[in-house]
Amino acid sequence: MRIYKANILHTPSPNHFEVYQGGYITVDDNGIIQGVYEVLPTEMEDMPVVDFGERLLIPAMNDMHVHAPQYANMGIAMDMELIPWLNTYTFPEEEKFADEQYAKAVYDAFVKELCRQGTMRAAVFATTHIHATQCLAKTFDEMGMGALIGLVGMDRHSPEELVNTASSWASDMQSLMQSMADMAKVKPIVTPRFIPSCTPAILQTMGTIATQFKLPVQSHLSENKQEIIWVQQLEPQSTCYGDAYHRYGLFGQTPTLMAHCCYTDGEELKLMHANDVCVVHCPTSNCNLASGIAPVRKFLQAGVRVVLGSDIAAGHHLSIFRVMQYAVQVSKLQYALSDGKLPFLTLSEVFYMATKAGGSFFGKVGSFEVGYAFDALVIDDMGIHDVGLPTDCQQRLERFIYLGDDRHIVHRFCQGKEISLNSQF
Amino acid sequence: MRIYKANILHTPSPNHFEVYQGGYITVDDNGIIQGVYEVLPTEMEDMPVVDFGERLLIPAMNDMHVHAPQYANMGIAMDMELIPWLNTYTFPEEEKFADEQYAKAVYDAFVKELCRQGTMRAAVFATTHIHATQCLAKTFDEMGMGALIGLVGMDRHSPEELVNTASSWASDMQSLMQSMADMAKVKPIVTPRFIPSCTPAILQTMGTIATQFKLPVQSHLSENKQEIIWVQQLEPQSTCYGDAYHRYGLFGQTPTLMAHCCYTDGEELKLMHANDVCVVHCPTSNCNLASGIAPVRKFLQAGVRVVLGSDIAAGHHLSIFRVMQYAVQVSKLQYALSDGKLPFLTLSEVFYMATKAGGSFFGKVGSFEVGYAFDALVIDDMGIHDVGLPTDCQQRLERFIYLGDDRHIVHRFCQGKEISLNSQF
Structure with a gap:
């Protein structure tokens, strides 16, 4: 002792x-x-x-939404909104992770920088590349840090070099789980990129595997207005964006993290609460991509859990302390804009989000x-x-x-x- | 050479x-x-x-709105809006500057930290204390940095220990100008705290001296909704908050810096343009005090000049690079909230504000x-x-x-x- x-x-x-x-x-x-x-x-x-x-x-600190392969883009290329930003900057960078050597160099630097900034555990998006994703898991494990590692599933509206399929994702996921079997603090998380990148086929497979292996789920939700309109067109049978995940077993059927939720309200907020889906609030990212301000006070009032994420490279910095600042600050702008109707977040509230609330996804942490x-x-x-x-x-x-x-x-x-x-x- | x-x-x-x-x-x-x-x-x-x-x-970098005596409060006490924040945290700290030794210790640390963060010139609020203010000027001068030093004028709605009068301010201002006569890069600036702290008597005196000695002017404008309502009550004969300065010769009659302008529009914006009054945009401060988002794109479209300020201790950091980030980011939130009607600021635009636009108040800088x-x-x-x-x-x-x-x-x-x-x- x-x-x-x-x-x-x-x-x-x-x-x-x-x-x-x-x-x-x-x-x-x-x-x-x-x-x-x-x-x-x-x-x-x-x-x-x-x-x-x-x-x-x-x-x-626990960083509950972070894209490891976007590390090299951190602090640059923030002159666009979500969809053109993905196509112009993000997807081309992620394509490079087919090269294992490149992946190893970036992931080593990423995990070290995460550690330097005081983050000991993270829920991470990798890419669709199994070998690079295994390398990321190994890096966290060897460093002695905790992680939920997401092999990304995406099979439409994305560059050819970056997509997988329901069956290739499922078989890669098996390999990933095997290679992580002996890791004490590094575990897999089912990771559909977001509805626009995922056909019903891959969503169905991902939901099935999440339930079968009792794996947690992470994705993006209601980040940007154009994105939400696009999801309505792609999934007209869903009552809301969140319901598009829910129909496939990816919205609270197992522990679920949904990043952003800038425009979550009404039906979607009820569905989150009913399924204990957790919001990952990423205020630096929401500023940088001009997404908007997530109504965090409203989530808390509705009994929905909220944790914090750096979301690099849409977020510009890996420090969760920096993210805490922004969480308080954008809530103050929301307070001003709502004429005081939504009280702003306190420092202890955002500290709790970054520590005990986020940590709950890793056990008693x-x-x-x-x-x-x-x-x-x-x-x-x-x-x-x-x-x-x-x-x-x-x-x-x-x-x-x-x-x-x-x-x-x-x-x-x-x-x-x-x-x-x-x-x- | x-x-x-x-x-x-x-x-x-x-x-x-x-x-x-x-x-x-x-x-x-x-x-x-x-x-x-x-x-x-x-x-x-x-x-x-x-x-x-x-x-x-x-x-x-040029920091065009910064309160040197609030240096010790930087990074704390940000749980209130402007008026209670002033009364609870700011005024009690500023009272300490009656003690020259305390002033010297804080001002030494402040100027050094300003330098560390890359700011070579600043438009600074001191307090109402002449000796402390002279000490601040001397510190900038000995360091070799540039400054506009503001001996604050305030004679109402403030603690007794902190107020001066029209005549005491005028005579202290003479002493200040004398002690700064040989300083190459450190000059005085006429500094009414803000309308709620200043009676017509002191405003009149300050306007007269500004005009007589061709001194620049700095103050606060339209930062907070409650403040604006208070100014309307105090100065019912003014057409807008800015007009309350203008009536006393403190709104563009000489080069003028007005911090914040979160709610400047209509009549006030026209008056600023007509008098070439410069907005000091302080986005970190406006976030921390829940003031709101200044419509900077609207100012630029109206031909009004905009520079940047850290505004510590309402702003939490002296780095103007940090302020640049927030200037871009809050403009992106405004872009989202206006459904794209107000295009967000670019990096070159905010860099220009922090360098050439701010520098113009110091000559060719x-x-x-x-x-x-x-x-x-x-x-x-x-x-x-x-x-x-x-x-x-x-x-x-x-x-x-x-x-x-x-x-x-x-x-x-x-x-x-x-x-x-x-x-x-």
């Missing part, structure tokens, strides 16, 4: 930060939290303590409660406070979220294991 | 970047640009060249044209491109703006003089 001492902050519930100033956390040999204390229990007083001093100890995996970051924020250290730890965390960066993250743990940026794959 | 070689980018006009790949720039002993070349003229071939290799050379001051940054962006350096310099600059930070700024020049972060005041 290990004992860590630090200024500990986490969000067991979204409404406030729980703070242990100079507190202790005990972690067993499997990386599972055994207790959190303000004062160390008497029976542990003689045990060695890893003392992080005045530093902050917080749960690690994202909180410092007993029985949870010790996924944690140690933050040395001294350099930020050049005119005086705030005494209030929550204020220090707030400043780190708004002003800090990877320089201030000095230790990273995934289920108790310290993850080093110098790992060689 | 000095000759610099690098990949040079700037925006003489807002519509596109002008790029000199492996180009040359010549700067005279006064720090004034003598020429920019793709190929070095024959007569200079034997002169020594400072070669920045593959690095980017761009104009330095912000562009690499002949006769302009050599205010420049050298960007070493190699670390950003871990999966391959783009051949296109503009794409490299775009990635730096979205992904880079102060680590990538390796040299900073203000009017030809290299500014060092290690300067001791």
